[in-house]
Amino acid sequence: KLYEPHGTGFGSMNTGGKIPLGLKRKGLRIVVTGGAGFVGSHLVDRLIERGDSVIVVDNFFTGRKENVMHHFKNPRFELIRHDVVEPLLLEVDQIYHLACPASPVHYKHNPVKTIKTNVVGTLNMLGLAKRVGARFLLTSTSEVYGDPLQHPQVETYWGNVNPIGVRSCYDEGKRTAETLTMDYHRGAGVEVRIARIFNTYGPRMCIDDGRVVSNFVAQALRKEPLTVYGDGKQTRSFQYVSDLVEGLMRLMEGEHVGPFNLGNPGEFTMLELAQVVQETIDPNARIEFRPNTEDDPHKRKPDITKAKDLLGWEPKISLRKGLPLMVSDFRQRIFGDHKEDTT
Ligand code: NAD
Ligand code: UDP
Ligand code: UDP
Numbered sequence: 007k008l009y010e011p012h013g014t015g016f017g018s019m020n021t022g023g024k025i026p027l028g029l030k031r032k033g034l035r036i037v038v039t040g041g042a043g044f045v046g047s048h049l050v051d052r053l054i055e056r057g058d059s060v061i062v063v064d065n066f067f068t069g070r071k072e073n074v075m076h077h078f079k080n081p082r083f084e085l086i087r088h089d090v091v092e093p094l095l096l097e098v099d100q101i102y103h104l105a106c107p108a109s110p111v112h113y114k115h116n117p118v119k120t121i122k123t124n125v126v127g128t129l130n131m132l133g134l135a136k137r138v139g140a141r142f143l144l145t146s147t148s149e150v151y152g153d154p155l156q157h158p159q160v161e162t163y164w165g166n167v168n169p170i171g172v173r174s175c176y177d178e179g180k181r182t183a184e185t186l187t188m189d190y191h192r193g194a195g196v197e198v199r200i201a202r203i204f205n206t207y208g209p210r211m212c213i214d215d216g217r218v219v220s221n222f223v224a225q226a227l228r229k230e231p232l233t234v235y236g237d238g239k240q241t242r243s244f245q246y247v248s249d250l251v252e253g254l255m256r257l258m259e260g261e262h263v264g265p266f267n268l269g270n271p272g273e274f275t276m277l278e279l280a281q282v283v284q285e286t287i288d289p290n291a292r293i294e295f296r297p298n299t300e301d302d303p304h305k306r307k308p309d310i311t312k313a314k315d316l317l318g319w320e321p322k323i324s325l326r327k328g329l330p331l332m333v334s335d336f337r338q339r340i341f342g343d344h345k346e347d348t349t
Contacts, residue, residue, distance in 0.1 A: 042069030191251030204269025208247030
């Protein structure tokens with residue numbers, strides 16, 4: 007190992023933050039790729055709060071400076087505009103590798119770029135991890151299960167993925183990223199962790215990114231009809247972002263490689279989700295049916311037994327509790343005087 011965690015200095019600057027059990031302040035040097043995005047920026051907040059030094063690497067394809075602006079004056083924070091498809095030299099202890107568009111609308115926009123990001127981008131970050139002896143965490147996805155034939159999905163399930171469909175750039179890209187991660191682990195001794203993230207929502211999601219929760223919330227607030235694709239009977243399981251961040255940090259700090267499903271097992275049809283949005287925002291919101299997109303998975307729900315047993319993790323925030331927290335952020339960004347600070 008070329009780099010030892012320096013573990014000095016910065017700890018004394020931060021004494022106030024709430025530190026969950028088992029996640030002690032370490033003063034590590036941490037790269038978060040995709041750290042200006044939705045999930046990444048919430049992770050950065052927690053790492054900074056813990057006392058770490060954080061370098062965000064982001065090309066701003068879907069991320070926004072506004073998501074991390076509140077750290078600009080902190081000497082422990084750095085933001086680098088960089089595309090992970092290009093090599094990058096840094097000296098760090100840990101790499102949280104999130105860089106990749108997550109919304110189907112975004113990842114289908116330039117599918118070849120999405121594959122490059124997942125394959126070449128992940129290769130570069132693994133090369134970096136190998137060179138400096140850093141621990142590497144990949145944020146993979148429930149999409150590796152494709153249109154699953156097993157329900158709920160357990161980590162041992164190998165999935166049902168179309169290799170030539172419109173979602174393949176993302177699904178197969180992430181599957182290759184998992185393969186690369188395991189090959190660097192087995193072949194080069196890199197310490198790795200793999201999280202398979204299920205649908206996550208919360209403040210700072212792009213308002214018009216086409217994902218179902220952000221669509222419904224923005225539509226209800228704008229008094230537009232909620233667009234339900236297909237018959238609305240397909241299911242998803244929605245996780246609030248703070249639960250995910252807690253899971254990612256536990257995974258990084260724990261001893262297990264994974265893969266681990268990180269998601270909320272509460273399963274909803276899209277019609278049920280529309281109903282929860284109506285109850286939360288506007289009981290009079292209308293529903294409008296639209297044709298569904300190609301290759302849309304019929305159901306999705308994580309089995310989280312493994313994460314419960316080995317990481318001591320499970321989600322705490324139900325959809326009915328989490329949705330209002332996101333609504334106030336969306337309300338402010340849609341109607342507020344264009345303020346983007348969503349802390
Ligand atoms: P997001 O689109 O908000 O964030 C992705 C970030 O990566 C953005 O800031 C974007 O600008 C950056 N990025 C994209 N391509 C890049 C590149 N080539 N180089 C550098 N930066 C790049 O998405 P998110 O919801 O925050 O997702 C974060 C990670 O979690 C992604 O890897 C995604 O696949 C994974 N994930 C998310 C969900 C979810 O529901 N949010 C579900 C499964 C997996
Ligand atoms: N890489 C990087 N930063 C580093 C080390 C490597 O971006 O600090 C890139 C490197 O350019 C290469 C990839 O990671 O494209 C894989 O590196 P590795 O050393 O594993 O393979 P090699 O360079 O021998 O092909
Ligand atoms: N969906 C919908 N209305 C929308 C956007 C999406 O009914 O306005 C459906 C979509 O067809 C899918 C589900 O919601 O069945 C989840 O879609 P999303 O894009 O949020 O995430 P995915 O899990 O497909 O990556």
